[in-house]
Amino acid sequence: MKASPIRIPTVSNDTDWDFCFHLSQQTRNPAQYTDDLFGVCQCRETDDDTTVQNDCMSFPKQKLAQAQKKFGQLIEEKMNTKANKELIRCFIFSRIIFGKEHWRCAQALANLAYGYLTLRGLPSQAKKHAESARSTLLTWKQNKTTDKERKGILGSLVILYYTLGTAWLLQNHGKQAYFHLKKAEKNMKELKELNKGDIGGSQVSDKDLTIALGRASLAMHRMNLALAYFEKAIGSVIMAKGYGTSELISLYEEIAQIEQLRRNHEQAIQYLQQAYSICVSSFSEISPQTAEASALLAKAYAMSGESQHRDAVEIYFIKSISTYQTLGSEDYESLTAIEDFCTWLIQNGENQEAYRLLKSTLNSGIYDDCGGKVAETFYNMGSICFAKGEVRKAISLHLQCLMVQILIYGSEHIKSKETKILLTLLQRNLVKYSLDCHGQQPEFLSFGASTKKLEQNWPLNAGVNSKTE
Incomplete structure (x- = not known):
């Protein structure tokens, strides 16, 4: 069971981020950005005319307030990309108003980094912005500040280090992640001391930080420490919202993974049973959440x-698969549940049942865009046939697997190469068997000719609407 809560997309040309990041590296006077960015405020600050100065700065202050308000509205509407663009505007106006060396400008940049992490799922961009903001916030913290400013700086440092820690975690650097998250924890402790136990409306909650530290x-493979953090997170959620809140589902699923890694399977089952019960009560038995929880429990x-x-394995796998089918779910998760069930059937000697289920799935045409799953299905069916001694049929199915893999990944991909090696071994096995039995080489297409023939007859959307023997 994998715990991968955040997908990491890649961006080849994110012009919003590129513009904003390069802006943060420039050295021009902040007042000069007024013409370049907005072309509205044409006035200039002079030594003798403070009225002109105040009039000039009132425009960006007004725009900053508007951007902050619009950001809140877009978050409520779950329009994440547009909300992130408003954070860019907040940073730009903060730089115009306060200057690039001011802690409020760094605060806006830290908020933008957090936005790139949580709204866009882009850890690389988040890290660059957070690192740009860090030096200003740390330098300012050492200067003489009011309590109000110190609270704002500490809150920004919590966001900044949480963002850096989570970004490192998403890039599979556990040690770096833990290092930065511990700094976030330290700053949060200072913030609580100033606020008499309160975190002052910080975007990063105690629960968020505890879960990140657990992950x-x-x-870092420190299982006992991870378990302690997740137990703490679960306890705080129960204290705040009770035993039946849906917030516990993902926590129970993640702590179950830790228990499985520690080989405490009975404890893992108990946690997943709790997650399943909450799914049923919160979303009903026929829901994607319940289908997923059922598959994990199986x-x-x-x-x-x-x-x-x-019996429990079979019951919960069937529940999961039937729920997905009832909902009309034809996605990766439903296919994964079918594949996992078939793997278990094969391990328990029920090859025929596994083959029947894989064949019915393939013939149903539910694969849609999951081409990789088509290849895996052909591969698994071929493996079952080989185990039964049906070598010719195994070769045919693995050839179909290879053809799909070439269409999806290319002929030089590791998966395609591994299937080619397997096919070569299967064909040698068949030749040896035929020579032993008949004393002559069997007539069948060579490897190259086989793939060429398949290529001529195979539809580009292989496996979507095709039928198999």
Whole structure:
């Protein structure tokens, strides 16, 4: 069971980020950006005319307030990309108003970094902005500041270090992630001391930070530490919202993963049973959340290896698959549940049942754009046939697997190469068998000719609407 809560997309040309980041590296006077960025405020500050100065700065202050308000509205409407653009505007106006060396400008940049992380899922951009803001905030913190300013700086440092820590975690650097998250924890403690136990409306909550620390600990393979953080997070959620809140679902699923890694399978099953019960009560039995929880529970029973759990594995896998089918879900998750169930069936000697299920899935045409799953299905069916001694059929199915892999990944991809090697071995096995039995080489297409023939007859959307023998 994987715990991968955040997908990491790649961006080849993010012009909003590129413009904003390069702006943060420039050295011109902030007042000069007024003409370049907005072309509205044409006045200039002079030594003798403070009225002109105040009039000039009133425009960006007004625009900053508007951008902040619009950001809040877009967040409520879950329009994440547009909300992130408003954070860019907030940073630009903060730089015009306060100057690039002011802590409020760094605060806006830290908020933007957090936005790139949480709204866009872009850790590289988030890291660059957070690192740009860090030096200003740390330098300013050492100067003489009021309590109000210190609270603002500490809150910004919490966001900044949380962003850096989570970004490192998403890039699979557990040690770096833990280092920065501990700094966030230290600054949060100082913030609480100033606010008499309160975090003052920080975007990063105690729970967020505790979960991130747990994930970083898990990434460093410190299981006991990870378990302690997740137990703490679960306890705080229960204290705040009770035992039935849906916020506990993902926490129970992640702590179950930790228990599985510690080989405490019974404890993992208990956590996943709790997650499943909350899904049923919160979303009903026929829901994607319940289908996913059911599949995870089935896998947990299977991983225990206990014979008394055999019926439970089958029950929960069937529940998951039937729920996905009832909902009309034809996505990666439903196909993964089918594949996991078939893997378990094969491990338990039920090859024929696994083959029947894989064949019905392939013939149903539910794969849609999941071409990789088509290839895996052909591969698994071929493996079942080979185990039964049906070598010719195994070769045919693995050829179809290879053709799909070439269409999706290319002929030089590791998956395509591994399937080619397997096909070569299968064909040699068939030749040896035929020579032993008949004393002559069998007539079948060579490897190259086989793939060429398939290529001529195979639809580009292989596996979507095709039928298999």
